[in-house]
């Protein structure tokens with residue numbers, strides 16, 4: 545796919561919990577190279593949008609990836625189609641090494657037979673991801689002893705070895721130091737160049753520094769979309785942020 549091609553198209557996405565409309569008629573078009581920040585006050589529906597796209601909550605509307613309709617499919621089918629996500633708390637296998645974590649993630653879509661026939665040693669694809677996430681020198685270290693930021697990067701690496709080209713990240717820099725945030729931003733820039741990355745985030749400084757585009761949600765609806773400068777200048781956005 546060339547630059548600017550569509551990676552994910554969301555149309556009329558709605559989620560209702562017991563009659564409460566958490567997400568209403570949301571449209572999102574994500575292109576290759578997008579580092580899209582999804583912002584909005586608490587309870588705006590940001591996480592629910594990601595949950596709906598990844599099949600964790602029932603939703604109506606359309607989620608199209610390369611001609612395939614994802615809505616209504618099971619979470620593992622959606623993951624296999626290249627849509628990966630992280631949660632607010634990193635979920636890595638703490639007792640296993642960094643490399644073993646990546647091996648498992650790489651094997652998730654493979655048959656046991658393929659796994660058995662694998663040659664020993666680090667596969668080139670996994671070595672490349674280790675470099676990308678900056679953990680090459682820590683490959684043999686138990687994931688449990690990694691710093692908070694490093695665990696988040698490992699989790700992103702697990703999506704990459706699983707061939708995700710749409711990455712949905714829920715508050716990836718929460719709890720990170722300033723330096724870790726900077727490194728995470730650079731990492732997202734690198735991986736976002738040939739994929740599409742959606743970041744749910746509260747850290748506005750981080751957003752200003754790294755977003756290529758921003759979608760603002762309030763009460764389940766998209767109220768603004770555009771560049772950082774455009775959404776910051778939007779009176780509707782100022783209104784919802786002043787109200788919190």
Ligand code: ADP
Pocket residue numbers: 561566584585586587588589590591592593
């Ligand atoms: P955000 O991520 O923007 O803070 P959420 O997507 O977590 O917002 O939540 C949007 C709204 O939906 C909130 O009012 C929240 O209480 C409600 N909500 C989220 N998940 C559920 C659920 N499983 N059941 C009922 N209500 C929920």
